[in-house]
Amino acid sequence: MRTILIEAKNENDEAGIARAGEILRAGGLVAIPTETVYGLAANALDPAAVNRIFAAKGRPGDNPLIVHVAAFDEIRPLVTRIGKKAEKLASLFWPGPLTIILPKSAAVPGEVSAGLGTVALRMPSHRVAAAIIKAAGVPLAAPSANVSGRPSPTNAQHVLADLDGRIDAVVDAGPCSIGVESTVISLASNVPCLLRPGAVTLRQLEEAVGAVDISPAVFADAGSGQQVMSPGMKYRHYSPKARVIILRGSLERFIDYVGAHCCEGDAVLCFEGEKELMPLPAVTFGREDKAQEQAKRLFQALREADELPAQRVFARCPGSDGLGLAVYNRLLRAAGFEVVEL
Numbered sequence: 032m033r034t035i036l037i038e039a040k041n042e043n044d045e046a047g048i049a050r051a052g053e054i055l056r057a058g059g060l061v062a063i064p065t066e067t068v069y070g071l072a073a074n075a076l077d078p079a080a081v082n083r084i085f086a087a088k089g090r091p092g093d094n095p096l097i098v099h100v101a102a103f104d105e106i107r108p109l110v111t112r113i114g115k116k117a118e119k120l121a122s123l124f125w126p127g128p129l130t131i132i133l134p135k136s137a138a139v140p141g142e143v144s145a146g147l148g149t150v151a152l153r154m155p156s157h158r159v160a161a162a163i164i165k166a167a168g169v170p171l172a173a174p175s176a177n178v179s180g181r182p183s184p185t186n187a188q189h190v191l192a193d194l195d196g197r198i199d200a201v202v203d204a205g206p207c208s209i210g211v212e213s214t215v216i217s218l219a220s221n222v223p224c225l226l227r228p229g230a231v232t233l234r235q236l237e238e239a240v241g242a243v244d245i246s247p248a249v250f251a252d253a254g255s256g257q258q259v260m261s262p263g264m265k266y267r268h269y270s271p272k273a274r275v276i277i278l279r280g281s282l283e284r285f286i287d288y289v290g291a292h293c294c295e296g297d298a299v300l301c302f303e304g305e306k307e308l309m310p311l312p313a314v315t316f317g318r319e320d321k322a323q324e325q326a327k328r329l330f331q332a333l334r335e336a337d338e339l340p341a342q343r344v345f346a347r348c349p350g351s352d353g354l355g356l357a358v359y360n361r362l363l364r365a366a367g368f369e370v371v372e373l
């Protein structure tokens with residue numbers, strides 16, 4: 032299959048957006064920009080189209096997809112109840128980088144929810160994404176547009192590097208502004224539960240709906256066979272080809288440790304401004320005190336580490352407050368939870 036590149040600088044690019052909508056309505060796969068990462072979209076109500084997503088990404092069939100809408104009312108037919116908490120969260124954070132999990136209706140194909148009784152819903156704020164959803168005229172199932180396990184794509188080139196020839200089109204609207212995937216909160220149980228941290232922070236969620244549990248999978252490996260609430264969390268994720276090891280501790284100890292333990296093929300993932308201090312080839316992912324920069328750079332930096340090419344990457348440990356929790360969570364997964372305390 033030839034993958035078409037559609038340029039759509041903004042939502043006024045009517046021809047490109049209409050073309051994307053047509054392909055989606057016809058059951059095709061289109062990678063679309065969102066404010067978080069690029070998504071691989073298909074008609075969420077068409078099981079055959081949804082199955083193509085799993086095939087193109089090599090995604091395990093038990094990992095459910097997020098359904099993207101352009102207006103709040105579009106979620107009504109997809110769920111059995113909405114409830115006050117979902118209404119509150121949507122009124123505060125939609126459109127935006129928040130995914131809300133609710134009990135699903137029969138309208139959502141089992142392929143989308145991977146057999147679960149719930150559905151994940153998101154209204155992206157990226158105007159091109161909203162315009163494409165409207166043009167398609169159907170809700171869009173869209174996981175991140177990477178090959179399963181690879182770092183999520185934050186620009187159209189990343190999408191092509193993974194999926195060229197496997198999908199119908201990519202809509203290029205430039206780099207994503209946030210750079211890590213949406214916050215995922217489940218409202219399917221009594222107490223809301225944070226399944227994946229993102230740009231809508233834990234504190235913002237708590238201010239909106241009161242107590243929020245944090246899924247253990249946010250901090251620890253959920254791959255050891257236990258039941259997990261968010262199936263995606265049990266897979267190694269966001270991984271470059273290199274082995275990533277997080278070193279938690281001061282810059283001085285980091286430099287000492289790396290100097291003492293490095294060998295041929297090693298590299299460093301460090302903060303902006305530290306590169307010159309490193310005894311090894313280095314890629315940077317934003318300034319140490321700027322979680323927004325780190326979020327925007329992280330996945331690109333992991334891809335750059337592979338291009339060095341590095342076999343092993345020692346990574347500086349980011350903070351875990353606010354958006355930092357999302358950065359830390361993604362880096363932990365890229366490292367397969369391998370952390371050395373310095």
Ligand code: TXA
Pocket residue numbers: 065067068069070071094095096097130132144147149150151153173174175176211212213214215226227260261262263264
């Ligand atoms: O920012 C984002 O959310 C991006 C853009 C494209 O919107 N999408 C994205 O999708 O990150 P994906 O498929 O890469 O991640 C979705 C996560 C997975 O961890 C999946 O297991 C979880 O959400 N998920 C989806 N439906 C779920 C459900 N019904 N219950 C629990 N977890 C669910």
Ligand code: MG
Pocket residue numbers: 174175183
């Ligand atoms: Mg993903």
